[in-house]
Amino acid sequence: MISDTIVALATPPGPSALALVRLSGPDAISIVRKYFSKALSPRQAHYGWFVKDGQRIDDVIVSFFQGKASYTGEDLIEISSHGNMLIVNLIMNALCREGARMATAGEFTQRAFLNGKMDLAQAEAVMDLIHARSERSLEAARRLKDGVLSQKVLHMQEDLLTLLAHLEAYIDFPDEDISPDVGANFLIQIRNLTEKTDALLTTTQQGRMLREGLTVALVGKPNAGKSSLLNALLQEPRAIVSPAPGTTRDTIDAGMILEGISLKLIDTAGIHESDDEIERLGIARTRTAARNADLILFIQDGTISPESWTELQLEGKAPVLSCRTKSDLSSFQPAEGIALSTLTGNGLSQLRAEMIRVLQIDESAASQDYVAINARHEAALHQAKLSLAKAASLIQSSEPPEFISSDLRGALSYFGEIVGASTNEDILDRLFKTFCIGK
Numbered sequence: 001m002i003s004d005t006i007v008a009l010a011t012p013p014g015p016s017a018l019a020l021v022r023l024s025g026p027d028a029i030s031i032v033r034k035y036f037s038k039a040l041s042p043r044q045a046h047y048g049w050f051v052k053d054g055q056r057i058d059d060v061i062v063s064f065f066q067g068k069a070s071y072t073g074e075d076l077i078e079i080s081s082h083g084n085m086l087i088v089n090l091i092m093n094a095l096c097r098e099g100a101r102m103a104t105a106g107e108f109t110q111r112a113f114l115n116g117k118m119d120l121a122q123a124e125a126v127m128d129l130i131h132a133r134s135e136r137s138l139e140a141a142r143r144l145k146d147g148v149l150s151q152k153v154l155h156m157q158e159d160l161l162t163l164l165a166h167l168e169a170y171i172d173f174p175d176e177d178i179s180p181d182v183g184a185n186f187l188i189q190i191r192n193l194t195e196k197t198d199a200l201l202t203t204t205q206q207g208r209m210l211r212e213g214l215t216v217a218l219v220g221k222p223n224a225g226k227s228s229l230l231n232a233l234l235q236e237p238r239a240i241v242s243p244a245p246g247t248t249r250d251t252i253d254a255g256m257i258l259e260g261i262s263l264k265l266i267d268t269a270g271i272h273e274s275d276d277e278i279e280r281l282g283i284a285r286t287r288t289a290a291r292n293a294d295l296i297l298f299i300q301d302g303t304i305s306p307e308s309w310t311e312l313q314l315e316g317k318a319p320v321l322s323c324r325t326k327s328d329l330s331s332f333q334p335a336e337g338i339a340l341s342t343l344t345g346n347g348l349s350q351l352r353a354e355m356i357r358v359l360q361i362d363e364s365a366a367s368q369d370y371v372a373i374n375a376r377h378e379a380a381l382h383q384a385k386l387s388l389a390k391a392a393s394l395i396q397s398s399e400p401p402e403f404i405s406s407d408l409r410g411a412l413s414y415f416g417e418i419v420g421a422s423t424n425e426d427i428l429d430r431l432f433k434t435f436c437i438g439k
Contacts, residue, residue, distance in 0.1 A: 002074065002111060005031060006103035007095045009088055010438035016083030021091055022438060023100060024108055028075040031098040032062065035091075040064040040077070050081065052094045058087045072108050073115025106435025110428065113420060120420025120431070121149045124374065127435055128211060136260025137210040140372045149200075149371045153418050156196055160412050163189055167405050190392045193411075197385045200373055206362050207372030213255075213262030214359055217289040217318070220299035222270030225325035225342060229299060230254065230267040232342040233351075238267075251285050258352065259361050266293070293318045295359055297351075300324055302339065303331040319358045323351065376431075377418050384414035 005025025011018070023032065029040065035057075038048045042064055050057045061080040070076035081087050096102065106127075113123045125144030132138035143149075163186065218226040230252070231237050238254045252267040266289045269282030290296050295318055302324035322337030328344050338354060340347035355361075373381070391407035420428075 002026075002114065005100045006107055006111075007092055007100040008103035008108070008438040009092065010078070011083070013085060013088075014083075015085070019081050019083040019085075019088045021079040021081065021088065021095075022076065022103075022108060023079070023095060024070070024072045024074055024076040024103075024111060025100070026075065027099055028077045029064070031095055031100055032077050032079070034098050035094055036060070036062055036079075038062070042066040042069065050079065050091055050094075052090065057090050057094075058082055060091075068115075068117075071117065072111040073117040074111065103437065104433070105437050106432030106439060109435060109439055110432040113428075118145075119147070119150050120428075121153070121377070121418055122147055123420075124376070124431065126439065130436065130439065131211070133213060133255075133262035134210075134257045134260050137262070140207075140210050143371055149373065149377070150419050152196070152200065152371065153415050156193055157412060157415050159189065159193055160408060160415070164405060164408050164412065167401055167408070187392055187395055190388050190395075194385060194388050194392075197381050197388070200371070201378060201381050201385070203372045204375075204378045205360060207374055207377075209261045209359075209361065210372050211374065213264060214294040215264045215266065215289075215292065216295045216297060216355070217266045217268060217286075217293035218297045218299055219268055219286060219290050220270060221301075224270065224299040224301045225340075226270070226299045227252075227267050228342040229297070229323065229325065229340065230265055232345070232348060233265060251282075251289055258359075259356055261359070261361050290318070295355065296320045298322045298337075300337065302326045302333060303329050304333075321351070321354055321358060323347075380414045380417040384411040387411035387414065 003026065005023065005027040007021065007023045010020040010022045032040070035050050035052055036046075036048055037051070038046045040046060040062065043066075044064070046062045046064075048060065048062070050060045058081045063078045063080075065071065065076045065078075067073070067075060079091060081091060092102070109118075109123050109126050112118050113120060118126075122145055125141050128141035129138065129145060132141050167186075218230055220226055234254055234256055238252065251269070253264050254267075256263050256265060268286035268289050269279065271283055271286055298320050300322065303326050323340050324332075324337045325340050325342065326332060327339040327346055328341040332339070338347050338351050340351060342348075387407045387410035391404050391411070394404045394407065
């Protein structure tokens with residue numbers, strides 16, 4: 001039972017047209033009544049003055065959401081005022097004076113979870129919605145928030161519970177002539193559950209892409225056309241381009257969207273031998289960018305003889321796409337790699353297609369039941385899969401049904417972790433602390 005009332009600013013701090021203060025808890029109504037004289041009807045907006053010690057603080061709009069009908073599952077009040085932080089602080093200090101306390105990060109959503117308004121996977125989706133970088137990541141977050149993952153896990157739990165019920169009935173009532181049914185049919189059902197688990201696990205990489213985006217490093221020797229290619233991909237003059245080699249002496253990054261995935265493109269200093277300390281620092285940053293990238297575009301001047309990738313001696317395991325620039329010039333030498341001209345646009349569509357292929361961006365992941373899991377879901381699903389595999393192995397070895405039941409219960413517990421049915425308080429605290437204050 002949550003007994004205290006919390007308050008927080010739900011809009012970003014700083015001067016703005018409007019600010020929104022949220023108050024949630026059992027004393028929300030009685031606290032607000034100290035400063036706002038109008039009667040509050042559920043799900044209606046009320047205009048009036050917020051008055052403290054007889055002084056008008058601001059004219060505000062107060063909205064009241066009652067109990068289970070609110071976001072948090074308890075009485076919740078939202079006060080919309082002018083976006084002056086002096087006004088906001090006066091309002092929040094007044095509310096705290098009457099018994100409210102400042103909310104911690106994510107506490108409103110945590111209360112929604114604890115009060116049964118959403119499960120844990122749906123609560124995590126709230127943060128995904130806030131931080132979505134593209135329409136595709138926004139849609140994936142909406143599906144999680146709507147409970148697509150939760151429903152899949154719930155159905156898997158129900159199937160597992162049916163198996164457990166039959167198995168444990170046989171264990172508990174050996175004289176009732178209940179068939180143990182732990183042979184081929186049981187194995188088939190466990191394998192079906194394993195296949196469903198694998199199907200969710202295959203979305204891990206897509207989930208990471210949607211939430212975090214990917215990094216692409218443009219690497220090559222000086223004057224190879226890296227900055228020109230960056231500008232061409234962005235379709236804007238982000239980096240300075242000059243015929244003189246060594247124009248870029250530090251990393252330059254910019255964002256773009258590729259098939260709904262957020263990409264950070266990093267233009268880097270050309271790699272070559274140099275005695276210039278600043279150039280050497282820039283080249284060191286190039287190597288770091290390449291080492292941490294998800295994809296490296298190896299840019300080569302197509303008008304000179306091919307360079308060798310091994311000469312660059314870059315670390316990292318990122319895949320490499322070789323790009324041959326300046327294909328519009330008569331001196332261009334055909335070779336392996338993608339022929340590009342940033343002047344005419346030749347090869348850019350092929351490059352984008354290759355980036356989609358190499359980065360394994362799933363262009364078909366648009367069905368209504370598609371879901372992209374996160375790292376926490378992945379860990380729980382892996383553990384559930386291990387438990388199912390152990391149960392299957394025990395069945396094949398004709399081990400006692402009690403041992404099989406134990407592993408099936410383990411899988412059930414791991415499925416429960418995804419929706420928060422069997423998650424400890426430490427995990428919950430860590431998860432909700434990643435939220436912003438007021439959400």
